[in-house]
Amino acid sequence: MKAGTVAVIGRANAGKSTLVNVLVGEKVAIVSPKPQTTRDRILGILNEAGAQVVFADTPGIYKAGTALSGRMLRTAESTAKDVELILFVHDGHKGVSEEDIALMKRYQSVGVPMLIAYTKTDIMPAENIPQDVKEICEGGVSCDVYPVSARKGRGIEKLRRAIVAALPEGEPLFPEDIVSDKSERFMLGEIMREKILLKYDKEIPHGIAVLVTKFERGQNGVAEVALDIVCEKPNHKAILIGKQGAALKEVLSFARKDMEKFLGCKVFLTGYVKVKEGWRDSANLLHEYGYDEER
Ligand SMILES: Nc1nc2c(ncn2[C@@H]2O[C@H](COP(=O)(O)OP(=O)(O)OP(=O)(O)O)[C@@H](O)[C@H]2O)c(=O)[nH]1
């Protein structure tokens, strides 16, 4: 059978996690309109007759400002080296700049076969596509470009076929009944982070870590989830909580609904907001919140 790992690489906010979710057919990674949504390497596993594709979703390429973003960048870099294929995701609706071409060439020079997914074609004029593809080729990038819309599901099947065809023959790396390497506990924390990314301005979510402190499925079919929402500043804490706790209540309620869908049972969710100044630059706290480089 065809089997292998595909590193999904590209700029922050390009649409990598959305594409991985669509290719796998299940939500394995959270998505938001804000750059730097994905912080860890997340494996999404696609099983089909005669093939197993392991997609390694990575944090988007973005200039590093904190120890956390430095780690995120290194996660993307190291993932690209140890795979059978690189899927470079490009946000087509932003056009193609010289820096984009330079980045594509840099990943092509890793020496692993590469395909380009040119995504978000649903929010751009279709006539720009051939010109952009030509520019990519003439810029010296010698790999196939697949225009897709992850949101509308366009071009996905063709891309999936091309990915499978590019993989070597091999044995599956994971059992066929799992879709992700991450635990339910990890996903619960990510669902909370996704709702915070969607609700608050970007200065706040970028400084958030979510620590799941309790996850227990009770006899009564209710899962009890407690988490700490760690932020960087006292004024962020005040914004997160809102007037008489209204903002926190709302964001917890959004998260709870998604957690119930994810776990398939009722969820009793409690969340506490805590302040840890400078946690994004503290090696100990990065470790405590699960942002280690080697895992
Ligand atoms: N219109 C449209 N929007 C898309 C498409 N794919 C992704 N998006 C949107 O683009 C934004 C970023 O998507 P993500 O999947 O989180 O992007 P990412 O590359 O994983 O981002 P980081 O994890 O921050 O690097 C979200 O608002 C998505 O809904 C698409 O095909 N069409």
Ligand SMILES: [Mg+2]
């Ligand atoms: Mg992502």
